[in-house]
Amino acid sequence: MCQFCYIxxxxxxxxxxxxxxxxxxxxYRSLPVPRRHTPYFGQPDYRIYELNKRLQxxxxxxxxLWWDAFATEFFEDDASLTLAFCLExxxxxxxxxxxxxxxxxxxxxxxxxxxxxYNMKHPKESFHNTSITLDCDQCTMVTHHGKPFFTKVCxxxxxxxxxxxxxxxxxxxxxxAVRSHRELIPxxxxxxxxxxxxxxxxxxxxxxxxxxxxxxNYLRLCVILEPMQELMSRHKAYALSPxxxxxxxxxxxxxxxxxxxxxxxxxxxxxxxxxxEFGR
Amino acid sequence: MCQFCYIxxxxxxxxxxxxxxxxxxxxYRSLPVPRRHTPYFGQPDYRIYELNKRLQxxxxxxxxLWWDAFATEFFEDDASLTLAFCLExxxxxxxxxxxxxxxxxxxxxxxxxxxxxYNMKHPKESFHNTSITLDCDQCTMVTHHGKPFFTKVCxxxxxxxxxxxxxxxxxxxxxxAVRSHRELIPxxxxxxxxxxxxxxxxxxxxxxxxxxxxxxNYLRLCVILEPMQELMSRHKAYALSPxxxxxxxxxxxxxxxxxxxxxxxxxxxxxxxxxxEFGR
Numbered sequence: 001m002c003q004f005c006y007i008x009x010x011x012x013x014x015x016x017x018x019x020x021x022x023x024x025x026x027x028y029r030s031l032p033v034p035r036r037h038t039p040y041f042g043q044p045d046y047r048i049y050e051l052n053k054r055l056q057x058x059x060x061x062x063x064x065l066w067w068d069a070f071a072t073e074f075f076e077d078d079a080s081l082t083l084a085f086c087l088e089x090x091x092x093x094x095x096x097x098x099x100x101x102x103x104x105x106x107x108x109x110x111x112x113x114x115x116x117x118y119n120m121k122h123p124k125e126s127f128h129n130t131s132i133t134l135d136c137d138q139c140t141m142v143t144h145h146g147k148p149f150f151t152k153v154c155x156x157x158x159x160x161x162x163x164x165x166x167x168x169x170x171x172x173x174x175x176x177a178v179r180s181h182r183e184l185i186p187x188x189x190x191x192x193x194x195x196x197x198x199x200x201x202x203x204x205x206x207x208x209x210x211x212x213x214x215x216x217n218y219l220r221l222c223v224i225l226e227p228m229q230e231l232m233s234r235h236k237a238y239a240l241s242p243x244x245x246x247x248x249x250x251x252x253x254x255x256x257x258x259x260x261x262x263x264x265x266x267x268x269x270x271x272x273x274x275x276x277e278f279g280r
Numbered sequence: 281m282c283q284f285c286y287i288x289x290x291x292x293x294x295x296x297x298x299x300x301x302x303x304x305x306x307x308y309r310s311l312p313v314p315r316r317h318t319p320y321f322g323q324p325d326y327r328i329y330e331l332n333k334r335l336q337x338x339x340x341x342x343x344x345l346w347w348d349a350f351a352t353e354f355f356e357d358d359a360s361l362t363l364a365f366c367l368e369x370x371x372x373x374x375x376x377x378x379x380x381x382x383x384x385x386x387x388x389x390x391x392x393x394x395x396x397x398y399n400m401k402h403p404k405e406s407f408h409n410t411s412i413t414l415d416c417d418q419c420t421m422v423t424h425h426g427k428p429f430f431t432k433v434c435x436x437x438x439x440x441x442x443x444x445x446x447x448x449x450x451x452x453x454x455x456x457a458v459r460s461h462r463e464l465i466p467x468x469x470x471x472x473x474x475x476x477x478x479x480x481x482x483x484x485x486x487x488x489x490x491x492x493x494x495x496x497n498y499l500r501l502c503v504i505l506e507p508m509q510e511l512m513s514r515h516k517a518y519a520l521s522p523x524x525x526x527x528x529x530x531x532x533x534x535x536x537x538x539x540x541x542x543x544x545x546x547x548x549x550x551x552x553x554x555x556x557e558f559g560r
Contacts, residue, residue: 046326046329049326049329056401056402117399119397121336122336150462151467152432152434152464154432182430182466183466183467183468184432184464184465184466184467185464185465185467185470186462186463186464187431187463187464187465187482187483187485188463190465190470190482190483191483202467202470203467203470203471205467
């Protein structure tokens with residue numbers, strides 16, 4: 001009996017996939033449910049494998065459009081990403097919204113990373129009505145750094161992902177809590193350094209808990225800027241002055257508080273917000 | 281247009297998979313070919329992802345049966361595995377047959393390896409009549425070693441795999457040509473060593489071209505013993521003396537040379553060989 005790929009026992013994800021897709025159709029009953037080694041549909045860890053493959057395809061030329069496409073492929077429109085870790089001055093926890101996710105991943109590479117992938121050991125899936133949760137207590141974020149020496153940084157922690165259970169299988173929430181990190185250097189680099197200055201450089205960590213300074217700065221900036229995003233979008237979309245942006249935003253917030261809009265009004269509101277976001 | 285997962289263009293593997301499965305049936309035409317992100321069927325790199333997952337599940341208690349099941353899951357009955365690398369005294373090349381494959385993988389862990397996985401960058405697939413070839417010029421075999429210090433060994437080279445193109449998608453031939461290897465040690469381990477004896481130990485490679493001594497010894501043994509395998513199988517199956525085994529083997533080989541058997545005889549021969557192999 002195979003623990004992993006449901007050989008010899010029903011795969012609930014596979015079953016659910018076919019049920020949703022073919023329920024009520026003639027196909028459903030006569031569909032040849034794969035017998036073995038094709039338990040791909042609905043297995044959330046394959047999506048992380050695909051995410052790793054996509055990250056491999058990044059080049060120096062990958063621009064904002066590339067990163068937007070990356071985020072669109074793997075993250076829901078209302079996704080959020082949380083990173084928790086402990087620095088010298090205490091625990092940190094950063095949560096960013098969907099629009100900031102592309103630049104989060106980009107910031108990792110801007111910090112001197114040449115390669116990035118996630119390695120999951122014994123991830124656990126759980127299946128809910130409209131989502132699948134993947135909980136991996138032994139996840140390693142591996143990054144390769146080129147300067148000043150080749151360094152491989154392994155950031156270990158718990159990764160909890162929530163996927164929407166549909167054809168696209170995109171991530172609704174990403175939560176990575178860093179437990180520890182390890183910076184690995186090639187044996188031969190260490191041996192070839194006789195210069196004390198170089199040895200000193202060799203001894204310094206190049207990340208903080210596996211996170212580069214550029215990512216750390218980006219996350220700090222996000223926390224400051226995210227609440228101001230509505231104001232900035234309004235400024236760009238309507239060319240209002242900052243003061244007027246603040247006024248109209250506050251007025252709309254107050255309106256919503258005193259008279260919660262009906263269904264139709266709410267929909268109009270949502271459409272407008274979306275337009276403003278895309279207009280950035 | 282996605283290079284990797286055939287978004288926006290026909291996936292030849294997927295097409296071939298459905299063609300073979302449903303050709304001539306009503307299903308074939310009405311089958312809902314997945315539109316996106318489900319190009320799993322027939323993608324050979326997923327099989328290596330699965331092989332990695334299976335290797336993760338190995339424990340200290342994994343016995344011969346476990347390794348036999350592992351090999352049966354991923355390798356054809358007539359598979360072969362070749363490892364090529366360069367030692368101080370010149371290039372080496374070892375090819376082993378199917379029966380020796382389980383112990384090859386086992387020997388890696390017996391050499392002190394705690395974890396083993398293969399990481400492929402930009403693998404190329406090509407599709408033949410009855411097989412799929414995966415050619416990866418940037419394959420890294422990653423092994424984690426615990427003693428004397430935590431060490432991560434990255435063995436880089438070209439991996440060429442030939443898969444049988446059927447439901448099981450098993451490997452017919454595995455060819456790994458090692459190009460280089462890197463032994464990585466944690467920065468903090470290096471810094472904490474002030475004792476010259478320990479530093480000396482730290483400077484020594486624990487593998488030869490990424491291959492542990494136990495695997496190297498096993499491969500050398502295989503080359504000596506594999507030609508004798510027929511004799512040993514015969515000895516076990518019929519309880520003949522070594523001299524008689526040699527006699528009957530030579531007689532049969534001579535018989536085949538002077539009078540190549542017809543189809544029926546050949547089939548009988550094959551069945552017998554198989555029985556002997558399983559009777560080891």
